[in-house]
Amino acid sequence: xxxxxxxxxxxxxxxxxxxxxxxxxxxxxxxxxxxxxxxxxxxxxxxxxxxxxxxxxxxxxxxxxxxxxxxxxxxxxxxxxxxxxxxxxxxxxxxxxxxxxxxxxxxxxxxxxxxxxxxxxxxxxxxxxxxxxxxxxxxxxxxxxxxxxxxxxxxxxxxxxxxxxxxxxxxxxxxxxxxxxxxxxxxxxxxxxxxxxxxxxxxxxxxxxxxxxxxxxxxxxxxxxxxxxxxxxxxxxxxxxxxxxxxxxxxxxxxxxxxxxxxxxxxxxxxxxxxxxxxxxxxxxxxxxxxxxxxxxxxxxxxxxxxxxxxxxxxxxxxxxxxxxxxxxxxxxxxxxxxxxxxxxxxxxxxxxxxxxxxxxxxxxxxxxxxxxxxxxxxxxxxxxxxxxxxxxxxxxxxxxxxxxxxxxxxxxxxxxxxxxxxxxxxxxxxxxxxxxxxxxxxxxxxxxxxxxxxxxxxxxxxxxxxxxxxxxxxxxxxxxxxxxxxxxxxxxxxxxxxxxxxxxxxxxxxxxxxxxxxxxxxxxxxxxxxxxxxxxxxxxxxxxxxxxxxxxxxxxxxxxxxxxxxxxxxxxxxxxxxxxxxxxxxxxxxxxxxxxxxxxxxxxxxxxxxxxxxxxxxxxxxxxxxxxxxxxx
Amino acid sequence: xxxxxxxxxxxxxxxxxxxxxxxxxxxxxxxxxxxxxxxxxxxxxxxxxxxxxxxxxxxxxxxxxxxxxxxxxxxxxxxxxxxxxxxxxxxxxxxxxxxxxxxxxxxxxxxxxxxxxxxxxxxxxxxxxxxxxxxxxxxxxxxxxxxxxxxxxxxxxxxxxxxxxxxxxxxxxxxxxxxxxxxxxxxxxxxxxxxxxxxxxxxxxxxxxxxxxxxxxxxxxxxxxxxxxxxxxxxxxxxxxxxxxxxxxxxxxxxxxxxxxxxxxxxxxxxxxxxxxxxxxxxxxxxxxxxxxxxxxxxxxxxxxxxxxxx
Numbered sequence: 001x002x003x004x005x006x007x008x009x010x011x012x013x014x015x016x017x018x019x020x021x022x023x024x025x026x027x028x029x030x031x032x033x034x035x036x037x038x039x040x041x042x043x044x045x046x047x048x049x050x051x052x053x054x055x056x057x058x059x060x061x062x063x064x065x066x067x068x069x070x071x072x073x074x075x076x077x078x079x080x081x082x083x084x085x086x087x088x089x090x091x092x093x094x095x096x097x098x099x100x101x102x103x104x105x106x107x108x109x110x111x112x113x114x115x116x117x118x119x120x121x122x123x124x125x126x127x128x129x130x131x132x133x134x135x136x137x138x139x140x141x142x143x144x145x146x147x148x149x150x151x152x153x154x155x156x157x158x159x160x161x162x163x164x165x166x167x168x169x170x171x172x173x174x175x176x177x178x179x180x181x182x183x184x185x186x187x188x189x190x191x192x193x194x195x196x197x198x199x200x201x202x203x204x205x206x207x208x209x210x211x212x213x214x215x216x217x218x219x220x221x222x223x224x225x226x227x228x229x230x231x232x233x234x235x236x237x238x239x240x241x242x243x244x245x246x247x248x249x250x251x252x253x254x255x256x257x258x259x260x261x262x263x264x265x266x267x268x269x270x271x272x273x274x275x276x277x278x279x280x281x282x283x284x285x286x287x288x289x290x291x292x293x294x295x296x297x298x299x300x301x302x303x304x305x306x307x308x309x310x311x312x313x314x315x316x317x318x319x320x321x322x323x324x325x326x327x328x329x330x331x332x333x334x335x336x337x338x339x340x341x342x343x344x345x346x347x348x349x350x351x352x353x354x355x356x357x358x359x360x361x362x363x364x365x366x367x368x369x370x371x372x373x374x375x376x377x378x379x380x381x382x383x384x385x386x387x388x389x390x391x392x393x394x395x396x397x398x399x400x401x402x403x404x405x406x407x408x409x410x411x412x413x414x415x416x417x418x419x420x421x422x423x424x425x426x427x428x429x430x431x432x433x434x435x436x437x438x439x440x441x442x443x444x445x446x447x448x449x450x451x452x453x454x455x456x457x458x459x460x461x462x463x464x465x466x467x468x469x470x471x472x473x474x475x476x477x478x479x480x481x482x483x484x485x486x487x488x489x490x491x492x493x494x495x496x497x498x499x500x501x502x503x504x505x506x507x508x509x510x511x512x513x514x515x516x517x518x519x520x521x522x523x524x525x526x527x528x529x530x531x532x533x534x535x536x537x538x539x540x541x542x543x544x545x546x547x548x549x550x551x552x553x554x555x556x557x558x559x560x561x562x563x564x565x566x567x568x569x570x571x572x573x574x575x576x577x578x579x580x581x582x583x584x585x586x587x588x589x590x591x592x593x594x595x596x597x598x599x600x601x602x603x604x605x606x607x608x609x610x611x612x613x614x615x616x617x618x619x620x621x622x623x624x625x626x627x628x629x630x631x632x633x634x
Numbered sequence: 635x636x637x638x639x640x641x642x643x644x645x646x647x648x649x650x651x652x653x654x655x656x657x658x659x660x661x662x663x664x665x666x667x668x669x670x671x672x673x674x675x676x677x678x679x680x681x682x683x684x685x686x687x688x689x690x691x692x693x694x695x696x697x698x699x700x701x702x703x704x705x706x707x708x709x710x711x712x713x714x715x716x717x718x719x720x721x722x723x724x725x726x727x728x729x730x731x732x733x734x735x736x737x738x739x740x741x742x743x744x745x746x747x748x749x750x751x752x753x754x755x756x757x758x759x760x761x762x763x764x765x766x767x768x769x770x771x772x773x774x775x776x777x778x779x780x781x782x783x784x785x786x787x788x789x790x791x792x793x794x795x796x797x798x799x800x801x802x803x804x805x806x807x808x809x810x811x812x813x814x815x816x817x818x819x820x821x822x823x824x825x826x827x828x829x830x831x832x833x834x835x836x837x838x839x840x841x842x843x844x845x846x847x848x849x850x851x852x853x854x855x856x857x858x859x860x861x862x863x864x865x866x867x868x869x870x871x872x873x874x875x876x877x878x879x880x881x882x883x884x885x886x887x888x889x890x891x892x893x894x895x896x897x898x899x900x901x902x903x904x905x906x907x908x909x910x911x912x913x914x915x916x917x918x919x920x921x922x923x924x925x926x927x928x929x930x931x932x933x934x935x936x937x938x939x940x941x942x943x944x945x
Contacts, residue, residue, distance in 0.1 A: 027945070222944035232937030240923055241727065243719075264935040265919040265926070267726055267912070272752040276719040279712070283723030286710060287690070287731070288924035291723075305713050313710075365937075399941055406934035410927050416639055427655030427706060448924065449690040449708040449724065450638030450731050457702050459711035460695075468657075468703055469711075 004213045005058035007069035008162065010155075011096040013077030014042055014051045021155040022053035023394070024180055025162075027223050028172040029057040030396045033215040036223065037062040037523070038394040039601070044248070044332040050077065050095040059215030063360055063395055064523030067605040068103040070210055071166075073158045076116020076142065078151070091121065098122045109135045109208055111161050113154055115142025135208040137161065137200075144196060149188030156189045160196025166212040170197060220399045226390035226520070227252035229361040230320055231260070233368025234292055238408025239318070240266030241291035243280035245273055248332050249388040250296045250322040257292075274299035278306035281317045286458070288410060288448040290376065294320025294384075297339045298329070301346065307381055308347035313458045314379040314433075314446070314483065316411060318371050323387040325599050334599035335389035337519055338571040340579065343383055344548055352483050354382035354490060355548040359504060359522030362397045364390065367502055367545055369407070374493075376411035378443055378486045385547070387570075389601045390520035412445035419453040423465075431465040432456040435478050441493075442485030491549040503554045507533060507540030513615050514562035515541040516555070516591075518576050521568050521602055528607035539611065544576075550583040559587045564631075566611055572597045574629050581634055588634035595627045602626075637928035640687035641730035647680035652706050660704045665852060667844025668697055668765060670818025671736070672704055675763075677821075678828035684732045692721035694737030694746065696772045698765035698844075701736050715746030718753040718762065722908075725760050728924040729909055732832060736763040740770050743779040743799045754808035754837050759907040761831040761838045764801065767846040775849030782890045798890075801841045802882035802899050806875070811836035811902040813878075815885065817843040817894060819856045827898070836907045843894065855892065862897040872901045 008025070012018050022038065030036045034057040043049035054069055056062045080092035091098075097110075097117050104110070110129070112119065119125045119138065129136050139161055141154040156177075163170055170193065177189055224232075230253050234242075242261065244254040258268040267284075271277050274295045281293040295303060300321045310317050321343050325336035345351055354374045358367040364386060371382035414422055422445075423431040430447050433456075447454025457467035462479060464470035494502070504522060507529040517525045522543035529541045542558045544551055559565060559580075565587075567577040574593040581588050594610035596602055606626050614628055622628055653676065662668045679689060689707040693699040695714035702709035708731075712720050721735040742750050742764045753762070769787075770776040777790040780801065784793040805813045812834040816824040824842065831838035845853045862868040862881065870877040878900035885895040912918035919926075926932050 031945075220945070222941050224944055228944070232940070235935070235937045235940075238927070238934060240926070241723070243723065260940060262917045265923070267918055267923065269723070269726070271719065272748050275716060276749055276752070279716045279719035280723035283692075283710075283720035284727040286720070287724040287727035288927060289727040290927070291727075306716065309713050309716075399938075399945075402936070402938045402941060404936075404938070406936055408927055408932075408934050415637065415928075425656065429654070429706070448638070448728075450641045450688055450728055450924070452640045452643075452687055454640075455687050455706070455708045457709040457711060459702070459709075460713050461711065467709070 005056060005062070005066065006071060006166065006210070006212055007054060007056045007066045008071040008073065009052050009054045009069045009100060010073045010075065010158065011050065011052040011100050012075035013079045013096070014045055014049050016075060016078055017152055017155050018051055018053055020180070021159065022055060024173070024176045025159060026055045026394060027176050029055065030221050030223055031172045033217050034059060034213060035062050035215065036394070036396050037064065039065045040392050042333050050092070050099050052100065057213060059213050064527050065601065065603055067603050068105045070105045070108040071162065072100050072104055072108065072110045073162055074100065074110065074112040074117060075154055075158060076113050094118065094121050101128060104132070104134065107133045107209065109137070109165060109210060111137045111139060111158060111165070113141040113158070114138040115140040135206065137165070137204065141196070145192055148191045148195065149185070153189055153192050156192045157196040160193040161200050164197045164200035165206060166210065168212040170194070221396040222399045223394050224361040224397045225252070225392060225394045226358070226361045226364045226386050227256055227392070229358070229364030230368045230384055230386060231256035232402060233365040234318065234372065235260060235264065236404060236406050237290060237369050237372035238406055239290045239292050239372060240264060241281065241284040241289045243269040243271050243277040243293050245271060245277050245295065245299060247296045247299045249324055249391040250294050250299065250320060252391050253294060253320050253322065274302035275306060278303035278317070278319065282306055282310055282315050285317050286315050286449070290372065290408065290410065292318040292320065294322065296322045296324050297326050297342065300339070300343070304347040307353070308349060309460045310381040311347070311352045311483070312460050316375040316379050317381050318375050319381060319383045321383055321385050322391050323385065325597065331599045333388060335387045335520070335601055336570050336597055336599070337387060337521065338575070338597065340547070340571070340575040343385055344579070350484065351548065352380060352487060353548060354380055355385060356382070356502060356545050357385040357519035357547055358390070358545055359520055359543045361390070361395050362401055363504070363545065365401065370502065373407065374490055376409065378441070378490055379411065379446065380486055385519060387520050412443050414445050414447050414454065416452045416454070419447055419451060424453070425466045429466040430454050430456045432458070433463060433467055433479065434465050441489035442482045487549045491552070494546060495553055501554065502545035503551050504543040505540065509540070510561070511540035512538040512563050514558060514565035515539060515568060515607070515611065516544065516558070516565050516580070517541065517568040518544045518547065521570060524602040524604045524607055525568055527604035528611065531604065531608055532611055537611070547579065550579070552583055555580060556584055559590060564590050564592070564615055566594050566614060567591050568594045568602065568607055570596050570601065586634055589631050592631050593629035595629055596625060598625045600625070637925055638728065638730065640685055643685055643688065647683065647685055649676045649680045651686050652676045652679060654704065654706045658704070661700065662697060663848045665845070665847040666697070667767060667818030667846065667853070668701070670821055670824060671763060671765060671842055671844060672701060674821050674824035674828055675705060677825045678832065682829050682832045684832070688730065689732045689734065690721070690724055692717045692724070692733065692735045694741035696738040696741055698736055698738040698741065715741050715744070716749065717741070718746060718749040721760055722753055722756070722758040725758055726909070726918065728922045730922055733760040734763065734832070735760060736765065738771070739764055739766040739768065739780040740778045743801055751804070751808045754805055754810040754839065756908045757809055757811055757836045757905055759835050759909055761828070761840065763840050763842050765844045766801065766841050767844045767850055769846050769850040771846045771849055800882070800886045802886060803879065805839045806879055806882060806900055810839040811905045812838035813900040814898045815841040815843065815896050817856050817859050817896050818845060819853050820859050820896060823861060823896060830898070836902070836905055856894050859894040859896050862895050872898050875900065
């Protein structure tokens with residue numbers, strides 16, 4: 001745990017401007033030299049419903065939620081429903097306050113808008129505040145907002161109060177307001193900000209210890225979400241075509257791409273369904289444009305057939321799968337890592353695809369770039385797996401991480417001059433699927449429609465060298481083997497430079513115990529490993545991103561080097577552990593699973609606790625929200 | 635300098651260029667209407683000045699999907715029902731291509747119905763040929779979306795309880811800007827209609843009656859056919875949406891009774907194509923996107939230049 005950290009939570013209703021307010025506050029903290037990490041929690045609803053954004057800020061690295069939090073700004077929910085007695089959704093009006101108390105740390109601060117929230121409606125509020133030594137400030141933010149502007153500006157009043165209580169400078173907050181707001185609303189907001197700030201300083205005496213931490217960055221930082229990372233990686237790889245259909249949380253990536261592509265001379269297509277979306281990406285790529293599509297679980301299910309067609313026709317495409325909790329509609333706005341097996345194996349026949357699961361916004365950028373490189377260099381579909389957690393959380397990343405050369409290469413593609421000398425059948429058809437002259441890696445360069453001397457047929461059927469339907473067993477074996485060989489080649493390619501490995505390691509080089517995780521659970525594990533080592537445990541961790549072709553060598557080496565390991569993932573059936581055992585054929589007796597599938601990401605303390613119970617032989621049961629699954633032999 | 639020099643090439647084109655040099659013999663059943671589509675397409679393409687290497691033929695699954703194997707051009711034999719989304723993206727990526735999509739009535743009006751509706755709505759500049767044989771042929775004679783009510787098959791042993799789909803009316807409602815029906819038994823009309831369809835700047839839908847002598851009707855049952863433009867019994871304006879709608883409705887009704895009406899049913903030359911619409915709002919580049927990847931001088935944009943919003 002960072003010794004000096006602020007975890008500030010702004011709670012209210014959907015539609016109350018929580019997102020934009022928190023975004024600016026996070027940037028202000030980042031600009032002041034702090035590392036920041038944001039987490040958002042929201043319902044599948046346009047207006048109303050309890051929502052919050054949490055900002056964690058520290059001079060140390062933060063790449064996950066903390067354990068609980070220490071500052072609550074509870075705004076009223078403008079769109080709360082009025083429940084009848086015993087309504088299943090309870091009293092929504094007080095939720096921004098009542099729903100957030102359980103995780104507030106001892107000694108924490110509560111600021112609530114007494115204009116809209118009545119604490120007396122919450123059972124035992126005062127007793128709980130006393131027991132936990134909470135510092136409670138009931139301030140009529142609404143009246144302040146109304147007096148100088150509009151009611152929604154109580155957000156700004158809340159920021160002013162926050163800054164005063166934390167003894168934080170207003171300059172950066174004001175600068176950001178100037179950038180974000182048109183003149184007309186800037187003035188009243190500025191007035192409200194200052195009035196709230198001064199009011200607290202004049203009228204309140206406070207004795208809490210919490211202050212805004214101080215820090216310094218060595219270089220300029222930018223606040224980036226996982227969705228930004230994916231989209232920017234795609235743009236820098238020369239992706240200029242996207243097709244999609246809205247679905248949470250995939251919509252974030254689709255939106256970002258759709259906003260930038262026209263300015264970059266690209267094309268974004270919102271289409272009738274996800275089958276079409278993936279098929280469009282395929283069509284564009286076939287015609288010579290770097291293309292992508294994507295969805296979340298349900299929409300990705302619809303992409304199964306085009307995905308298989310991309311494998312069979314060796315058409316490069318990149319798909320994004322932004323997981324949310326399933327099955328079916330599941331928890332539309334909550335994260336889970338339950339689609340792993342779906343992503344690896346969906347579509348008929350043997351899987352022949354690349355699957356990466358980045359763990360942070362910066363990895364999302366890097367690995368999306370690698371996904372495009374693999375897709376286009378090896379003429380294969382590549383899937384970038386993110387989830388509701390990674391897609392929506394923001395983290396500071398050095399701006400220089402994006403100062404990179406673009407890579408618009410289409411991969412092995414012949415020019416018309418090269419096509420002159422390429423193999424053709426007696427009809428003059430280019431043998432795009434030649435048996436005789438494949439590169440060592442199994443890849444056969446392609447031509448593009450409209451090129452002279454390049455015409456060929458491509459089909460989802462098994463095909464011969466010219467692309468014509470062919471069911472001959474020898475041809476079948478040759479074509480299958482060449483396609484599958486690409487996976488081996490990709491693995492070799494990825495392993496060729498350990499410096500650029502997609503896997504991430506935490507903790508000491510040598511340790512008795514290991515923690516293995518994949519994708520977005522990486523941040524919580526990283527922090528847990530630090531704490532466990534601080535507490536005297538000998539533990540290291542690996543965050544795995546290469547799911548297909550599997551990071552066999554790295555995971556084997558890691559597991560060989562430890563006595564036991566805990567596998568941490570957000571699903572109920574230990575899918576990643578199953579994959580590891582299947583791929584490696586050993587280590588089963590070493591692998592205990594720590595699972596969570598309640599709709600919320602892991603907190604570091606839950607990983608620490610799971611480790612202590614299982615590995616260190618602690619007898620206590622884990623919290624109600626996680627589950628330990630004992631090791632099973634192979 | 636273009637990387638795609640087959641596009642826009644000016645030269646004499648021999649229709650035999652479209653016949654594969656090896657294995658030119660289709661595997662369709664003797665008497666199959668699909669031969670008629672192939673023949674008229676081979677005639678129409680040279681007449682509109684298109685070469686095999688600037689033509690992309692995208693097909694679905696079924697007997698019709700084999701068209702790719704017998705027409706020598708760039709070809710993409712896709713999956714059941716999905717020829718349209720693949721085809722229209724290829725057209726957006728490289729608009730100079732002559733893009734033709736083709737599939738059966740199950741492919742286009744059944745499993746791919748959603749794509750048909752939306753591709754027509756968007757009015758992509760391409761041609762869509764539906765081999766309408768009123769049956770599922772390759773899977774051995776099951777009732778299809780265009781089979782008449784009461785049609786008996788192994789999967790509909792008591793006869794279909796459903797009215798057939800109305801392909802022409804559906805096309806019009808969805809937004810297609812050129813709609814015609816032709817028949818394999820009338821190759822001259824078919825060739826002319828395919829030429830018009832390819833030259834039309836928008837989504838041209840050709841419902842092509844292709845008899846299936848093995849599982850459904852033979853050629854005789856589509857004869858006599860009536861060309862609505864040439865017959866004195868029908869008088870309507872193909873440019874008038876309402877008149878077209880009434881004509882289509884009648885055409886679809888009388889087919890059940892064995893009266894085969896063919897010809898052009900709706901032509902809208904004023905409606906801009908999707909490419910024009912998209913370029914007008916600045917969401918599609920003027921230069922073909924596919925060319926950019928071969929342009930060594932192009933300065934590729936970078937995400938680094940977007941970072942201001944994140945500072």
